[in-house]
Amino acid sequence: MANTITRRELLKSVGYATGASVATLGHPAVLRAAAQPAKMGILVSLTGVHAIFGETMLHCAQYAQKEINDRGGIEGRKLDFVIEDDETDPKVGIEKARKLIKRDQVDVVVGSISSAMRNAVGSVTTKEKRVYLYPTYYEGGYCHDGVFITGAVPNQQVERFVPWIMENVGKTFYIAGSDYIWPRETSKVVRALVEKRGGSILGEEYFPWNTPDFSSLVNRVASTKPAVMYSLLIGSDSVTFLKQFHNFGLKKTTRICTSGVAEKEAAGLGEAGIGIVSSQSYFMSIDTPRNKEFVEGFRRMFPNEKLVDSIPEGMYNGVHVAALALAKAGSGDWSKLTKAVPGIRYKAPQGDIWMADNRHAALNSIIAEAYNEKGEFRIIKNFGVTPPQVNCFQ
Amino acid sequence: MLELGSLLTQFLNGATLVSVLILISIGLAIIFGVMGVINLAHGEFFILGAYTVIAADVLRLSAWWGIALAPVVVGLFGALVEVGIIRFLYRRPLETLLATWGLSIVIRQLVRIVFGVGYRASPHPLLGDVRVFGFTYPIYRVFLMAVCVAVIAITFYVFYRTDFGLKIRAITQDVEMASALAINTSRMYLSTFALGSALAGLAGALMTPEITVSPEAGVNFLARSFFVVILGGIGQLAGVLGGGIVVGELETLLSYLISATTAQAAVLVIAIIIIRFRPRGLFGG
Numbered sequence: 001m002a003n004t005i006t007r008r009e010l011l012k013s014v015g016y017a018t019g020a021s022v023a024t025l026g027h028p029a030v031l032r033a034a035a036q037p038a039k040m041g042i043l044v045s046l047t048g049v050h051a052i053f054g055e056t057m058l059h060c061a062q063y064a065q066k067e068i069n070d071r072g073g074i075e076g077r078k079l080d081f082v083i084e085d086d087e088t089d090p091k092v093g094i095e096k097a098r099k100l101i102k103r104d105q106v107d108v109v110v111g112s113i114s115s116a117m118r119n120a121v122g123s124v125t126t127k128e129k130r131v132y133l134y135p136t137y138y139e140g141g142y143c144h145d146g147v148f149i150t151g152a153v154p155n156q157q158v159e160r161f162v163p164w165i166m167e168n169v170g171k172t173f174y175i176a177g178s179d180y181i182w183p184r185e186t187s188k189v190v191r192a193l194v195e196k197r198g199g200s201i202l203g204e205e206y207f208p209w210n211t212p213d214f215s216s217l218v219n220r221v222a223s224t225k226p227a228v229m230y231s232l233l234i235g236s237d238s239v240t241f242l243k244q245f246h247n248f249g250l251k252k253t254t255r256i257c258t259s260g261v262a263e264k265e266a267a268g269l270g271e272a273g274i275g276i277v278s279s280q281s282y283f284m285s286i287d288t289p290r291n292k293e294f295v296e297g298f299r300r301m302f303p304n305e306k307l308v309d310s311i312p313e314g315m316y317n318g319v320h321v322a323a324l325a326l327a328k329a330g331s332g333d334w335s336k337l338t339k340a341v342p343g344i345r346y347k348a349p350q351g352d353i354w355m356a357d358n359r360h361a362a363l364n365s366i367i368a369e370a371y372n373e374k375g376e377f378r379i380i381k382n383f384g385v386t387p388p389q390v391n392c393f394q
Numbered sequence: 395m396l397e398l399g400s401l402l403t404q405f406l407n408g409a410t411l412v413s414v415l416i417l418i419s420i421g422l423a424i425i426f427g428v429m430g431v432i433n434l435a436h437g438e439f440f441i442l443g444a445y446t447v448i449a450a451d452v453l454r455l456s457a458w459w460g461i462a463l464a465p466v467v468v469g470l471f472g473a474l475v476e477v478g479i480i481r482f483l484y485r486r487p488l489e490t491l492l493a494t495w496g497l498s499i500v501i502r503q504l505v506r507i508v509f510g511v512g513y514r515a516s517p518h519p520l521l522g523d524v525r526v527f528g529f530t531y532p533i534y535r536v537f538l539m540a541v542c543v544a545v546i547a548i549t550f551y552v553f554y555r556t557d558f559g560l561k562i563r564a565i566t567q568d569v570e571m572a573s574a575l576a577i578n579t580s581r582m583y584l585s586t587f588a589l590g591s592a593l594a595g596l597a598g599a600l601m602t603p604e605i606t607v608s609p610e611a612g613v614n615f616l617a618r619s620f621f622v623v624i625l626g627g628i629g630q631l632a633g634v635l636g637g638g639i640v641v642g643e644l645e646t647l648l649s650y651l652i653s654a655t656t657a658q659a660a661v662l663v664i665a666i667i668i669i670r671f672r673p674r675g676l677f678g679g
Binding site for chain 1: 397399400403404407410411506510511512513514515516517518521523530532534535603604605606607608610611613614615618645646649650653654655658
């Protein structure tokens with residue numbers, strides 16, 4: 001449980017990578033290309049509120065790195081990481097992205113959680129002409145050269161989920177979300193699907209970060225009596241709200257459906273999480289040999305990691321997709337690598353995925369239900385691969 | 395929309411938030427009033443209370459044990475902090491600001507090392523409803539309010555009706571005069587800081603079933619408590635009551651009528667207006 005990446009390890013890996021680049025400076029270019037390891041910049045939140053995801057993301061990336069190097073690296077070149085902590089602060093993210101590209105000269109950058117962080121990092125990578133992979137589910141619409149996304153967009157989380165809810169749970173919805181772009185964009189997709197199928201939205205509201213008390217929302221839900229509470233609150237706000245919802249006894253009449261709860265949030269809910277239905281591209285309990293191999297191997301390497309969920313799995317996939325692209329392109333060269341990523345197929349723990357032409361990944365749509373207080377999910381339905389729909393607006 | 399049942403529920407929701415806010419803010423207010431220390435680690439003391447309940451659960455003790463032990467554990471921790479850090483910084487508010495801010499980071503990281511970075515949960519001690527004037531309300535929230543009211547009443551009693559309270563009020567008014575009258579100021583400081591910490595720890599333990607338990611969660615309540623103390627009038631216990639009621643009820647009732655984002659902003663605006671016309675707070679001279 002203790003934080004397994006220490007500052008010393010971190011400094012060591014950073015120091016090793018910079019040392020390597022200095023040592024190879026003297027060689028002629030041809031020789032350097034053959035001898036030099038491929039270098040990936042791993043940018044994650046190891047401190048601040050997103051550390052809860054960042055730590056597991058880093059571990060998933062390191063597990064992917066081990067797999068790649070055990071199989072002989074990328075076309076014979078060893079894969080090296082330069083790890084940086086963005087401190088859950090986009091200003092720091094910008095500095096660290098610059099450092100990774102200019103000083104460490106990484107071939108590709110992988111990482112980040114929030115949309116704010118991705119916009120910050122992406123603004124640097126696109127300008128500096130370095131390929132960047134973003135692993136987290138988000139609102140869609142981010143279309144910039146060289147930024148590829150291995151996390152789900154709203155249509156992949158919602159398109160199959162909402163019809164399933166209306167058939168199996170009910171047709172009256174109440175939507176609540178954190179007050180920022182992902183919940184607002186996702187709820188548009190939910191609303192359109194619900195209204196098209198003759199259902200109704202009884203209420204829709206948004207809450208600022210770190211709201212300590214959601215009892216007024218709970219109260220309103222109690223008086224409108226929807227069949228479905230569609231929660232787009234995220235992180236600690238999601239946990240606080242769902243605990244209070246449970247404490248008021250509303251789970252008896254209203255079912256929680258969400259695309260913002262995965263294993264980590266459910267573990268923080270304990271018994272309050274039981275019965276929540278969630279839609280993600282990955283759950284730890286997927287019953288395939290590929291996923292079992294992933295979960296077991298990962299736990300062998302990091303015995304203290306209890307839960308992997310869709311964001312760290314996206315990170316793991318991001319590292320593998322980046323490695324496949326580097327192998328295809330032969331180097332981190334901008335024009336070659338940006339052309340190499342679309343079309344890449346990868347057998348991920350969630351199932352087969354591929355990179356579509358719109359820079360986003362075709363991912364699996366899976367519905368699962370939390371069934372115990374440890375935050376574990378039982379798969380209800382796996383719809384297989386849904387191609388990403390992206391209307392560029394960012 | 396505004397039926398009587400949900401209006402009453404909403405009032406009780408506000409009362410729950412108010413009582414917890416007051417319990418946290420009182421600790422902050424007495425520490426500042428007596429010692430002149432602005433404790434930026436107060437939110438972490440609150441979350442340490444919640445982690446005491448988690449630790450009790452890990453040790454297979456019920457949440458009630460956690461709630462009972464939290465003020466003791468956090469109070470002792472507070473005493474340790476006073477002896478180890480605060481003692482060297484009396485009457486230097488800026489330095490204590492920096493020291494307690496640093497302390498808050500240290501506590502967060504310690505919690506991370508011991509309990510992990512993830513969210514933690516423990517079994518709910520008291521699920522179920524109680525009938526209040528014909529409407530149902532969660533019994534735990536009623537219990538929570540009752541405990542807060544009792545503890546707040548005891549604190550007031552101690553401050554205004556006991557020798558200990560008299561000495562503390564003497565120190566608040568004039569330290570030098572108080573020590574000239576043979577009041578052992580450093581012992582009083584120690585007990586004040588431990589008491590303030592214990593109150594925050596109790597609040598955290600009580601709120602465990604209602605909030606997210608993570609190393610970072612203390613900040614949510616710290617900001618609001620500062621707000622309560624400033625609005626009520628610094629150094630005034632009665633001010634904390636007034637500030638807590640204004641902040642808690644306003645936020646809860648407004649967020650029932652308008653969107654939560656607007657409501658939280660509106661509370662801030664109203665508070666700024668109040669401070670503009672009563673710079674020493676609602677109850678300040």
